[in-house]
Amino acid sequence: MQQAGKNILHTMLWLASAVTFSFLINPHAAAGGQNPYGGTAAPDEKPATSAAAAPVTAETGSDGVQHLAITLDSYSFSPAYIIVQAGKPVEFTLKNVSSVAPHSFKIDAPADGLNVYQEVEAGKSATLTFTPAKPGVYEYYCDKKLAFFPSHRKKGMVGKLEVK
Numbered sequence: 001m002q003q004a005g006k007n008i009l010h011t012m013l014w015l016a017s018a019v020t021f022s023f024l025i026n027p028h029a030a031a032g033g034q035n036p037y038g039g040t041a042a043p044d045e046k047p048a049t050s051a052a053a054a055p056v057t058a059e060t061g062s063d064g065v066q067h068l069a070i071t072l073d074s075y076s077f078s079p080a081y082i083i084v085q086a087g088k089p090v091e092f093t094l095k096n097v098s099s100v101a102p103h104s105f106k107i108d109a110p111a112d113g114l115n116v117y118q119e120v121e122a123g124k125s126a127t128l129t130f131t132p133a134k135p136g137v138y139e140y141y142c143d144k145k146l147a148f149f150p151s152h153r154k155k156g157m158v159g160k161l162e163v164k
C-alpha cells in the first residue's frame with residue numbers, strides 16, 4: 001500500500017517536471033493551450049473538433065452594432081455558428097490564439113453582398129466590420145494554407161453565419 005502511494009507520488013513529480021520542462025522549451029505551449037504536456041506533436045496539428053456547433057447570437061450594443069468575440073485556433077473557429085440580423089452593422093473581434101499559424105476570417109458570397117476578409121497574425125487580434133444585407137446561411141472559413149499541406153479550411157476551420 002505504501003509502495004503504491006510512493007509510485008503515485010513519483011509519477012506526479014515526474015509529470016510536474018515534464019510539464020515544467022516543456023514550458024521552458026516552449027513558453028507558448030502553455031499560453032497557447034496547445035500541446036501543454038510536452039508531447040512530440042508539432043503545434044498547430046491538433047485535429048479539428050467535430051462537435052456540433054452551438055449557435056451564438058451577436059449581442060447588439062448601445063451603439064446599435066452587433067458585437068461578438070471570435071476565437072481563431074488551429075484549426076477551428078469559436079463559436080462556429082453565429083447568428084446576426086440583416087441590415088445592422090456587425091463588429092467581430094477576431095482573436096488568433098495560435099502560437100504559430102496566421103489565420104483569417106473569410107466570407108465569399110459577393111452575389112449576396114457579403115465579401116468579407118480579415119487576416120489575423122498568430123497571437124494577435126483584429127476587428128472586422130460589415131453589414132449583412134440578405135438573410136441566409138453563409139459559410140465562413142480560414143483561407144490560409146502552408147506549402148503542400150491541406151488548407152485550414154479542409155482541416156475544419158469553417159463556421160456558419162446565419163443572417164436573419
Ligand SMILES: [Cu+2]
Pocket residue numbers: 075101102103104142143144152157
Ligand atoms: Cu487558419
